[in-house]
Amino acid sequence: MSWRTASWVAAVVVAAAAFVYGALDEGPPKTNADRVRALAEDFACPVCAGQSVAESDVPVAREIRRQMAVWVDEGRSDAFIRDRLVAAYDVDIDYNPSGSGITGLVWVLPVLAGGGIAAVVVGMLRSDRRPARDTPQPPTAVRRRRRNAAVWTVAVVVVAGAAGLLVARSSGSRGSDGSITGEIRATTRELIFEAQSRLGEGDIEGAIAAYDEALELQPSSAEALTYRGWLTSRRGDPDTAVVYLDDAIAVDPAYPDARLFRAIVALDQGDGSGAASELAVFDSLDPPPYAEDLLAQARVRERVTEARHAAVLQVVDGLAAIGERPAFGETALGVDDALVAAEALAARGDLLDAVQFLDWVLESRPDDPDVLAGRGWLLVRSGDPELLALGVEHLDAALDADPASPAGLVYRAFARWQQGDDSGAGADLAAFDALQYRPPDLVRLVEDQGLRGAISG
Amino acid sequence: MNSRGRDRRRRSLWIALPVAVAAAALVAVLATRDSAFERKASSPILGGLAPPVVGMTVTGEPFDLDDWRGRWVVVNFFQSTCVPCIMEHPELVEFDERHSAAGDARIVSVVFDDTVENVREFFAAHGGDWPVVAAGASRAAVAYGVTGVPESYLVAPSGVAVWKQLGGVTADGIDDVIARLSAAP
Incomplete structure (x- = not known):
């Protein structure tokens, strides 16, 4: 084969290879989800044989993928993620080990070996050809050969360069529907707005599609996960909804909407204690007004209370009569259960039963401030002046046991106000306000009943 | 030739x-x-400051491991359905009871690939009254390099991760490690 033919063949091979590369290469990741997938393929599952984090479905691989999604959405670099995973799981997790330290030998040794072999082979070939170089050649032939070589080199470079440009056009960061800057079509925020807008129009399927697209861009978007879960539950699939909502809570434990929807779904599934737990977290997060409205609209508090009352009444009704009942400490009931049970009995109209029930608890826990306060509160709410006075005695005892008892302070403030002792009620309320932690249900009780206004008025 | x-x-x-x-x-x-x-059996994190465990517990309270600086802390990664976790749980309860009065050592459990409902039921059934971190658990598990459960780490009062146990722990075993490390110069 002549030198000219060989050059053309080389140019055609370069161009063909470039086109094949351009056709097959997917370009850099377009979305965060793509980037998570690409990253997961670069790391070994720590407990699997020959599987990457992307391929494996063992729990540890799932946890790593979940955390990768959070890091990617936080804008962390690949190097940051690699450093974190190597710091926790050692270098064995990295399919592309770093070039520094002793691990660098993995890269250096093959290059050294290959380079050494190549040097030896080239040296031997040159020594074989050395005699041919000594043969004299005519000067015109040498010039012509050099000129031809230059021309063909330029031709090959031009063809290869053109192929490279074409490859760049077809495999850059832009997709076929991409903008000229190569950026993705829309941001997560825009997609969430679009989803909300579709939801407002009653287009649930369209909203779900928009949330899915947002999650494709940003898999750890707490907002998209939350509303995707909520819409899924409204479509009658609570089990899948729970997965979305739990993911949202894992990403952002302080996102009130996720807690609220999780509570509602728990109620729908008949899990009253789970709903109560989520509601307690929701209350501690200082939720925005729209979330409170939604909460009221869905009657979440009432439903949680009803569910807890029903559950605990089932236990209480199963207990033997008071005289034959085992001591409270020997039952599986806790103080919180006992207080809920007393409230449930009172709500059912059995005030005497409720008081007697707490008396039974006090036999085992005579100095428990919560039980004393609970019993006092039952009596204070009776409306009977004598029972009111008895209630205050219990509230005093509760505060003797624990001067910082939030329930004791709030309930006694109500009792004193009912007795006309506004200054005493104000002092209790001020002591409550000074507490480091004020239970949200007590804060709400004070506000809903307008106690501050009543005292100052 | x-x-x-x-x-x-x-x-x-x-x-x-x-x-x-x-x-x-x-x-x-x-x-x-x-x-x-x-x-x-070893871990790259041993000997350095323990990675953070920050999140929300299954009872809805915020948790931060740094708040427990000055005590020995057992960071226990577990799953409610894993049999070795169920088997080691009484030992953790025993360890907690031994140290709860003095407050010199505490336990924090971190949920690994499990649901909050399962974990609540697990603790209701098997006892244990220490914080169980659910939200933020993935970040902690990956930061500690957890590969399976149960897996436990001991964090010294200085905040340094000093010991790792693959598989179930025992109350005596943890106390022995604490005694050995406390006696070391």
């Missing part, structure tokens, strides 16, 4: 030399590293 034969032998020698050097270096690297099991 003629000169052609000598040339061939010399060439073979020159080719074999770099290959032999590379192979020897590779063997040296592999021979001086810990075995796969030893690497699994």
